[in-house]
Amino acid sequence: MAGNGTDAGPGSDSFPTSSRAAVTALFLAHHRRLVGLASLLVDDHGSAEEIVQDAFESLYKRWNGLRDPSTAVAYLDRSIVYGARSWVRRRVTARSFVPPEAGVLPSAESAIVDGRRKEELALAIRELPQRQREVVVLRYYLDLSEEQIATWLGVSTGSVKRHAFRATAALQKRMEAWA
Amino acid sequence: MNELETAITATLQAEAEGAAMTTDTTHEHEILNDRLDDVDRHRRRITWVGAIAAAAAIVLVIVGVRTLGTSHIPEPVSPSPSSVPRHVTTAFRPTVSLVVPAWVRDSTSAISTENDREAKWSVCDGGCGKGPSSVLAVILVASVLDPRSPTGYSAANQPEKFLASLQRSEAAGSLAITDRSTTTVGGFPAIVLTIDERRNVSNGFGCEIAPDQRCYDLSSDWDRLAVVDYHGSTLVLAASTNRSATDAVKADIAAQFDQMLTTVRFDPRPSPSAS
Numbered sequence: 001m002a003g004n005g006t007d008a009g010p011g012s013d014s015f016p017t018s019s020r021a022a023v024t025a026l027f028l029a030h031h032r033r034l035v036g037l038a039s040l041l042v043d044d045h046g047s048a049e050e051i052v053q054d055a056f057e058s059l060y061k062r063w064n065g066l067r068d069p070s071t072a073v074a075y076l077d078r079s080i081v082y083g084a085r086s087w088v089r090r091r092v093t094a095r096s097f098v099p100p101e102a103g104v105l106p107s108a109e110s111a112i113v114d115g116r117r118k119e120e121l122a123l124a125i126r127e128l129p130q131r132q133r134e135v136v137v138l139r140y141y142l143d144l145s146e147e148q149i150a151t152w153l154g155v156s157t158g159s160v161k162r163h164a165f166r167a168t169a170a171l172q173k174r175m176e177a178w179a
Numbered sequence: 180m181n182e183l184e185t186a187i188t189a190t191l192q193a194e195a196e197g198a199a200m201t202t203d204t205t206h207e208h209e210i211l212n213d214r215l216d217d218v219d220r221h222r223r224r225i226t227w228v229g230a231i232a233a234a235a236a237i238v239l240v241i242v243g244v245r246t247l248g249t250s251h252i253p254e255p256v257s258p259s260p261s262s263v264p265r266h267v268t269t270a271f272r273p274t275v276s277l278v279v280p281a282w283v284r285d286s287t288s289a290i291s292t293e294n295d296r297e298a299k300w301s302v303c304d305g306g307c308g309k310g311p312s313s314v315l316a317v318i319l320v321a322s323v324l325d326p327r328s329p330t331g332y333s334a335a336n337q338p339e340k341f342l343a344s345l346q347r348s349e350a351a352g353s354l355a356i357t358d359r360s361t362t363t364v365g366g367f368p369a370i371v372l373t374i375d376e377r378r379n380v381s382n383g384f385g386c387e388i389a390p391d392q393r394c395y396d397l398s399s400d401w402d403r404l405a406v407v408d409y410h411g412s413t414l415v416l417a418a419s420t421n422r423s424a425t426d427a428v429k430a431d432i433a434a435q436f437d438q439m440l441t442t443v444r445f446d447p448r449p450s451p452s453a454s
Contacts, residue, residue: 036196036197039195045198045201050294057214083301117186118190137191
């Protein structure tokens, strides 16, 4: 399971004190993971990288305002989710004519799902309505609880449950049709 | 966790790992360094402007005290306009300076992003979708084509065209336009209006005029817009929130957005008559 924002971060003893050094250290430690997270929420790789850049720039601007520097990683995670939403919600798009990025490589860890089925499932997740897609990513990739997801997305826990139910029902149906 | 959930988790991990493996962290780090350099330059500029303003204020106070005599206690000096923090875009073109509304400026969780075509602030503290804190404030250049014509690249870019496209969307029932008025923003003619997006329409807000254009959807938002005729180009400033926000929240957002418009300056500030 991917990190959920509690990784070693600026709270560690050896963490650099200047904001520039701190943000750089965080970038080197978390950049790839965050691009992975962003790529689950938007359709093209370039947008995912730009959202991650935006998140780190925003963190740098607000570094001195962080009450607790150890929350920086969680701040980045949330920035990615909000950045992706803002990208998708009206500002994204291009969705109808920019094909999803090719070249996403399968992982050996995912042997539980055969190749074609996994591709179909990945496509089905990408085609979910944005809010359902966010709930699926936060639940099954970041391993957040329903309460945490509700807080992140600013909705009720009941709403999270409904989105999760609809999403898994749609994915189940898609998988059954594929089979 | 059932079989489907296990499959979802595995698929998401594989997708994320695949995307992570295709990114070049070294190259991206160089890009980030450039962006942070821009932030530092911007901060230094603000510091110098602040220092000069503070020095000027001190000189004025000293002169005032000497003029009034040492036995007179001067009235409190009201904050100078320069004490209000202005945001100056660094990557966005044209360069815009403005006073960001307090609910964004004072938020500890505001996330700002900027590139050459868009500068925006997202505020979600207290939870996106709840009250004024849920506001998604966006300032962007929308060099807009007709809606849903993403491949129709054209040099034509009149603000009237953008407004006409909104009106067509209104006629089609996709949105409603209210509170339309004429004003100036940064010395340029502008139309300010409110739109209530009633349908999700892919590319319904139009597409940028650029070789690598992005398109904008209509997506159940409520927006206060200023469509600025910037030398014949369409420059859109917007404050957006969810349609479900209360009328009081929307009114508050509109008021603060309209106030923000009065602070907008373009730098270098071109003469509207030059267009």
